[in-house]
Amino acid sequence: SIHVASMLSVFAAGLLPPGTNRPIFLYVANSEGAGKTLLAQLAAIPYPVAQADTAPAKDEEWQKRLLALVLARRSVLLVDNVKTQLSSASLEAYATTAKFCGRVLGESREVCGPADATLLITGNGMTISPDLRRRSLTVQLFTPYLRSEDREFRRILDAHAITELRPQILSSLWALVREWDAAGRPSAANTGASFPRWCQTIG
Secondary structure, three states, rough: OOOHHHHHHHOOHHHOOOOOOOOOOEEEEEOOOOOHHHHHHHHHOOOOOEEEOOOOOHHHHHHHHHHHHHHOOOOOEEEEOOOOEEEHHHHHHHHHOOOEEEOOOOOOOOHHHHOOOOEEEEEOOEOOHEEEEEEEEEEEEEOOOHHHHOOOOOOOOOHHHHHHHHHHHHHHHHHHHHHHHHHHOOOOOOOOOHHHHHHHHHO
């Protein structure tokens, strides 16, 4: 359900009022090869296959990354394979503010822009700070294989396969939105305190 919510957060972003805060979506697993990055890429399906960025090591780097996201007006950021604790004041601020501000690299001026992108972060055994926990939703994956290369797949799910499946996936997402609208746009049973407007629509 959390993964479907992440897909709808991207697909139905236009239904959210301007300035709506949305949760960070975390994809965590007990081992590599569980499918974290694949699911995160599927969440970004309305756009070309999402480029997986490496995780910044320091909060200053997070601040630069998020400011670049704002300036480029990108709708999705996929940060892949976080190996340590995820803790960033800039990341926390981005998730709970309508506008994100920062100083442009090499310049003295400060710029601001809407903090309205959906953030997707993957990691194996990743831990998060308490402040990020309440600002995020987590998809937990488990693989019983000690070595991911021993896993056998019934079908190939790579960038080419995702592209071919894109019309079907988008149609399914549209069907969910259409039926929700036909039902009178009911709100979620649980409207979290951090993201009440997101819960009213996507939840």
